[in-house]
Amino acid sequence: MSTKLKHQQQQSKDGGNVVGLSRCTCEGCNKKADLMNFCQEHYDWFKFGLITKEGKKPTDFDKKYQAWVKHHKAA
Numbered sequence: 001m002s003t004k005l006k007h008q009q010q011q012s013k014d015g016g017n018v019v020g021l022s023r024c025t026c027e028g029c030n031k032k033a034d035l036m037n038f039c040q041e042h043y044d045w046f047k048f049g050l051i052t053k054e055g056k057k058p059t060d061f062d063k064k065y066q067a068w069v070k071h072h073k074a075a
């Protein structure tokens, strides 16, 4: 318990200044950004055209999402 608390304090102390602590750009995602400004999952989405680099969904998102799901099932 105390270890967890300490970790949170460290995070807020570093807040903002540290490169690499940025969050995923995708709307509604709170994961840490690993690649570009996305978490690994949403970077995959970005590569596939499911979201723009601003983290927004295109108008034909549903269609692209279906294709993406198929692509991943096949892989």
Ligand SMILES: [Zn+2]
Pocket: 024, 025, 026, 029, 030, 031, 038, 039, 040, 041, 042
């Ligand atoms: Zn994400």
